[in-house]
Amino acid sequence: MAPSSSVEQRVYQGIRYKLVRTRRRKTAAILIAPGGDVTVRVPQELDDGTIHGLLDKQHDRLMQAVSKQAGLPEPVVRSFDEGCTFPFLGQEHRLHFDTGASEELTLGSDGFHLRYREGVDAEATYQAAFRKFYTDHGRTYLAGRVHHFAPAVGVLPTATRVLHLGNRWGSCSPKGAVNFHWRAMMAPPKVVDYLVVHELAHLKQPDHSREFWRLVEQVIADHELCHEWLRAHGAEMDL
Numbered sequence: 001m002a003p004s005s006s007v008e009q010r011v012y013q014g015i016r017y018k019l020v021r022t023r024r025r026k027t028a029a030i031l032i033a034p035g036g037d038v039t040v041r042v043p044q045e046l047d048d049g050t051i052h053g054l055l056d057k058q059h060d061r062l063m064q065a066v067s068k069q070a071g072l073p074e075p076v077v078r079s080f081d082e083g084c085t086f087p088f089l090g091q092e093h094r095l096h097f098d099t100g101a102s103e104e105l106t107l108g109s110d111g112f113h114l115r116y117r118e119g120v121d122a123e124a125t126y127q128a129a130f131r132k133f134y135t136d137h138g139r140t141y142l143a144g145r146v147h148h149f150a151p152a153v154g155v156l157p158t159a160t161r162v163l164h165l166g167n168r169w170g171s172c173s174p175k176g177a178v179n180f181h182w183r184a185m186m187a188p189p190k191v192v193d194y195l196v197v198h199e200l201a202h203l204k205q206p207d208h209s210r211e212f213w214r215l216v217e218q219v220i221a222d223h224e225l226c227h228e229w230l231r232a233h234g235a236e237m238d239l
């Protein structure tokens with residue numbers, strides 16, 4: 001008689017997990033232990049494509065579990081060297097120097113292209129170029145997400161701004177403007193959406209009361225995971 005279940009260690013997209021196939025099971029489930037261990041329980045015959053599809057759907061949550069598996073990451077020190085990477089909307093992109101580039105900084109399919117500089121102030125120029133890049137892209141992208149989520153939150157924001165906000169990810173003004181740190185553009189889209197909904201919810205509820213979190217949860221059901229992700233990775237989202 002065949003065993004009623006089988007266990008396999010697997011890795012998919014950097015996520016280590018234990019695959020348990022059970023004949024008794026009719027549905028699939030992904031379980032994450034507090035220590036970050038991931039177990040995927042599936043019916044005996046479920047194919048790999050379907051299993052990977054399930055993992056893709058919970059990607060952010062699983063990535064967060066993976067960060068626990070490996071212990072908290074070291075704070076990243078980003079240096080402006082050929083081949084170093086910089087994040088944009090959750091993806092790391094390699095840095096390339098172009099001597100004759102017409103623009104200070106652009107993002108192409110092979111990574112960031114930064115105009116090469118000589119001299120002692122090169123580092124400061126590079127910093128400024130990246131800040132401007134995140135700010136400029138943030139203006140369009142974040143305004144789009146604000147526009148997208150405002151009806152669900154039930155607010156009418158008057159403006160979306162991208163600024164240097166010190167150690168805060170976002171803020172809002174009594175006149176109805178929502179502000180975001182340029183660093184937010186380094187985070188994955190799901191986390192950015194959470195930051196947007198968080199600030200929009202503040203237009204209704206200025207505090208972090210139960211009503212506030214209920215409102216956030218109505219729009220971003222897994223907001224706690226985004227919050228956790230920021231706690232674990234927020235320090236990396238910097239220059």
Ligand SMILES: [Zn+2]
Binds near residue numbers: 208
């Ligand atoms: Zn808040």
